[in-house]
Amino acid sequence: MRRKPGSLLPIETAICEAAYVLQQRGIAQFYGYSIAKELKHAGDTRLLTAYGTLYRALDRLEHMGFLRSEIEDPHVAAAESRPGRRLYELTAAGQKAIADVAELSREKKGRRKKRAWSPL
């Protein structure tokens, strides 16, 4: 099934929200493993998101312009003796997208409430 252009899948919304939470905590950039842990924490699940699902979603979000990414400075990675990370950052378009999703879900809740209290 094709989705509407600009609409987000649940995993994409979750990633953007997790990125936003990290941003609010002063962590502007994140990498795959860190966002997987954040998603696990936010979703209160036992498992981290599968590799394929996570990186495919990150790829899509970058293509949609909601995230941007860059390769970490190799000196930093070398200093810590680890492989280099790809660092992602939530863009202004990404922030707007999660604000839109939140607005939409508020509207839906409101409609449901109204229906629940309707005398008919």
Place this chain on the structure above:
Amino acid sequence: MVSSMSRLLSMAAELAEVWTRFYTLGMPQTAQQRRRREIASDVWECLAEVSLGGRRSRDAAAEILVRMFLGIPDDILWRLEYQMNTTSTRGQVPLWVNASGLGLPLTALALYSAGSFSRFLNDSSIAIAIRDSLWIFPALLTLHGIAICAFIGFAALVDLRILGWTLRRTPVLEIGQSLLPWAMSGFAVVVLSGAFVYLAEPARFAANSFFQVKVLMLFIGGLNAWACYRRVYQRASEWDQAGQVPRSARIACGFSLAFWAMLIVAGQLTPFSS
């Protein structure tokens, strides 16, 4: 860090790396390196937590394996999407014909290697372990059988839809997007479990003519299906809009069904050939 890792954990990390290498094979260097580095970094972070004492190595190994296996359908879809967005050339000869043709030399190469290495493999520790265990071989055979059913079942449904023999009201693209990841995951399990089944008695299998036919069908059918399904991702929306599927795609799917049928027959007859 490596010294503190359990064997299971290092095996899980290696398996994740091998799988990533496999599904990114043949991609342009930039995209390939990007995905491989990202997974390597992710796995490294997990291993680092174990070496710092933050978690048990058994849990980390299980996590790596589960994340890898659950992500396989998305990995395959990602690869297909990448292919779909980057390839636009179409040759004179249909791709599925080229792909099926490629199956013959590949099968010959695989069977030649299997024959040459059969004695060496026969005495390997894995082969002995599979032969000696009461439950490993039956478990592998059961997994192989279930995977064949799942893989051929899903693939046949897609083929039948493209042929227009069933589910005509459902768009080809929808059927393809829902079932092909499962069919491809099934194919991966069939090949993996089949390799271990073969390892139980390499010398006997290598000389078995029905087994050779089965391998041939697997290669030709697999490549034919890959070429045909790639077209599904590229052109299915056009087919749905036009309301008909091109003849070449229907022929490829007809062949695909025939290959799978022969694969099942050859598989069933394998134990009866001396």
